[in-house]
Amino acid sequence: NPNGTNPDQVAAHLARLGVQARVEPMPRGHCRVRYHLPDTSPRVTIIVPTRDGLEVLRTCVSSVLEKTSYRRFTIRIVDNASSDPATLDYLAHMDGHPQVKVMRYGLPFNFSAINNHAAAHSQGRVLCLLNNDTEVISPDWLTEMLGHLVQPGVGVVGAKLYYTDGRVQHAGDAVGPGGCANHLHACIEGDDPGYCDRAILAQDLSSVTAACMLTWKDVFLRMKGFDAVNLPVAFNDVVYCLRVRQAGLRVVWTPHAELYHHESYTRGADAVSPERQAQARREVSYMRA
Numbered sequence: 001n002p003n004g005t006n007p008d009q010v011a012a013h014l015a016r017l018g019v020q021a022r023v024e025p026m027p028r029g030h031c032r033v034r035y036h037l038p039d040t041s042p043r044v045t046i047i048v049p050t051r052d053g054l055e056v057l058r059t060c061v062s063s064v065l066e067k068t069s070y071r072r073f074t075i076r077i078v079d080n081a082s083s084d085p086a087t088l089d090y091l092a093h094m095d096g097h098p099q100v101k102v103m104r105y106g107l108p109f110n111f112s113a114i115n116n117h118a119a120a121h122s123q124g125r126v127l128c129l130l131n132n133d134t135e136v137i138s139p140d141w142l143t144e145m146l147g148h149l150v151q152p153g154v155g156v157v158g159a160k161l162y163y164t165d166g167r168v169q170h171a172g173d174a175v176g177p178g179g180c181a182n183h184l185h186a187c188i189e190g191d192d193p194g195y196c197d198r199a200i201l202a203q204d205l206s207s208v209t210a211a212c213m214l215t216w217k218d219v220f221l222r223m224k225g226f227d228a229v230n231l232p233v234a235f236n237d238v239v240y241c242l243r244v245r246q247a248g249l250r251v252v253w254t255p256h257a258e259l260y261h262h263e264s265y266t267r268g269a270d271a272v273s274p275e276r277q278a279q280a281r282r283e284v285s286y287m288r289a
Contacts, residue, residue: 004029019151028193030201032256035147042150044073044142045124045217049105049114050132052084056262063136065099070142073128075100078118080109112226112236115210119220127220129237131211133262134161141257145214148202148252155249156215156241158208159257160199166190169261171198172205172253173238180287181207181238202254207241211261219244230286233279238287 010031011023020036046064050057061075079091079102095102103121105114119127126149128142138144145157161170171185171194185192185199193200210226223243226236241251 005031007031021147026200028197028200030197033202034144035151037143037146038150041070041072041146042126043124044070044126044128044146044214045119045122046073046075046128046130047078047115047118047122048075048130048132049078049080049111049118050082050087051080051109052082052087053132054084054087054090056133057087058090059135059262060130060132061094061100063134064130065097067136067139068142069139070146073099073142074124076118076122077102078105078114079103080105080107080114110228110232112228112232115236116225116228119217119225122217125217127215127217129210129213129215131261134212135260135262137162137258137260138256141259142214144254144257148254149214149216153248153250154252155219155244155247156208156213156251157257158205158214158251158253159212159259160253160255161209161211161259161261162190163187164260164262168192168194168199169263170209170211171255172203173207173209173241175206175238175242180284181235183209200255202252202256204250205253206245207238207251208253210237210240211263212257212259213237215240215244219247219249223247231283233276234283235287 007023007025014021022034024032026032064075082088091102094100103118105117115129148154148157163169168185168188168190170183173181174184175181185194188194227239231239245251
């Protein structure tokens with residue numbers, strides 16, 4: 001349609017399907033569908049792994065607590081052997097917050113194992129895996145992601161993430177580019193619509209990053225979580241999404257849940273050490289195989 005998509009027609013179509021939603025026009029002639037949540041909205045456990053990194057951790061947790069309009073959530077900070085006194089003081093203080101719980105994980109760093117452990121001990125029906133170096137931008141980020149997740153047949157929902165300077169860091173993942181898997185639309189300007197406007201439209205994709213990922217707890221446990229043996233650091237989220245799709249569920253990415261991702265801040269020199277580089281090569285080899 002040269003004049004764009006008609007919101008009234010989309011709303012009528014959704015009504016015929018029995019889908020409760022509000023349809024809004026977008027500037028470039030598209031429609032945004034805001035799905036209604038059920039009367040009894042699910043409780044969300046937001047899992048935030050960390051090791052020290054007080055500056056970004058405090059920003060992340062404060063932004064979730066202060067900006068998130070959807071309130072049925074608990075933040076579970078998983079402390080992987082922090083040693084900085086200021087960070088330990090902060091964790092002790094936040095453990096008394098009514099919406100925050102601190103869990104200790106003393107084994108060597110394994111991103112997959114940390115999230116698996118926290119998920120198994122979470123109370124919410126929905127899990128939100130969230131990096132400690134993220135920061136909420138849009139207050140309705142969780143409402144938006146939940147709206148997609150509660151639709152029939154959806155297993156995972158991902159968000160739109162931005163670098164600190166406002167460029168796009170993540171607009172979903174595609175398997176294949178770079179010989180493995182890459183973020184779509186990385187480094188374009190934040191308001192750039194992207195290829196065929198796909199940087200501004202909700203869509204099904206191969207996978208999304210666990211820097212901010214929503215999934216059902218029962219699905220996560222049924223899939224046995226992330227692969228902690230072969231993928232302890234990278235690509236665990238990609239494989240999880242592929243397995244969710246293989247099980248017949250959808251993976252959805254939405255541009256309307258927006259957060260900053262101040263990327264890999266707390267990994268520090270370890271991220272470029274010879275040991276980490278060797279591990280990265282093993283993970284890429286496993287993925288390609």
